[in-house]
Amino acid sequence: RRADLLLLRLNRLFSTSAGIDASLCTLCYGLVFLRFRLEKVVQRRHEQFALAMLKNAFSSLTLSGNIIAAFDSPVTRLSEVTTGLRALEETISDFRIFVRLWGLLGIYVSARDHVLNPPRDAFLSILASMRIAADVTFQAIENAAYLASKGVLRGNFWREKEGQLWLWSNRFWMASCLFEVLRLLRVWQNETNLEQVSGLEIEKQQWRDGFYLNAGWLPLTWHWSWTEATFSDTWVGLGGLLPAIVSLRKAWK
DSSP: HHHHHHHHHHOOOHHHHHHHHHHHHHHHHHHHHHHHHHHHHHHHHHHHHHHHHHHHTTTTOOOOOHHHHHHHHHHHHHHHHHHHHHHHHHHHHHHHTTTTTHHHHHHHHHHHHHSSSSSSSHHHHHHHHHHHHHHEEEEEEEHHHHHHHSSSSHHHHHHHHHHHHHHHHHHHHHHHHHHHHHHHHHHHHHHHHHHHHOOOHHHHHHHHHHHHHHHHHHHHHHHHHHHSOOOOOHHHHHHHHHHHHHHHHHHHO
């Protein structure tokens, strides 16, 4: 009975684009964390192998085949596992970017709704407009960067600017998340809005989900906005899991 309900729930989850993206996002950042930790294990075993070779060299002993097998074989197998995890991680990331190519359509719908039903609070309206502008710019630049990376957009200009396009797309993504966090804080501060939702648990949960989702992406979008990495993949994996799990929980419901 439980297995049947679980399979039905999973089918419903994977029948929507939001459910697919949330599931893949959670899997992807889980893989980032796991793969990086395994790479550290491989690195330590390589160091142990090198240290054993040095000890044998200094003692003028011949390194036996048994010692080589003891160190080399597990490292080779584990290295293959980490390589496979990285390949899966990159495949998922590539797919998620590909299906965002038509994300401008969703942004248009949000912008249209904002124009037709603007908030009465002028500051909320400004923040929503700024987020929409950041979303449009982010999506347009990301689309260009992705198409350039696949060779669809050709020429010296795109080859030279591809790296910068990725950086700028993440900067506008960061701006979008920041504007949404500020908007949600304004909603929280606004006494009229609080009175309207104070008795509705669903509305309060939506507020919390939106806040944690966007606040969770801020450190990572900052990390991806610069050529030099700010965080290790351990923190990228853990940091990505926070908004991913928020999205997954929302889609699961």
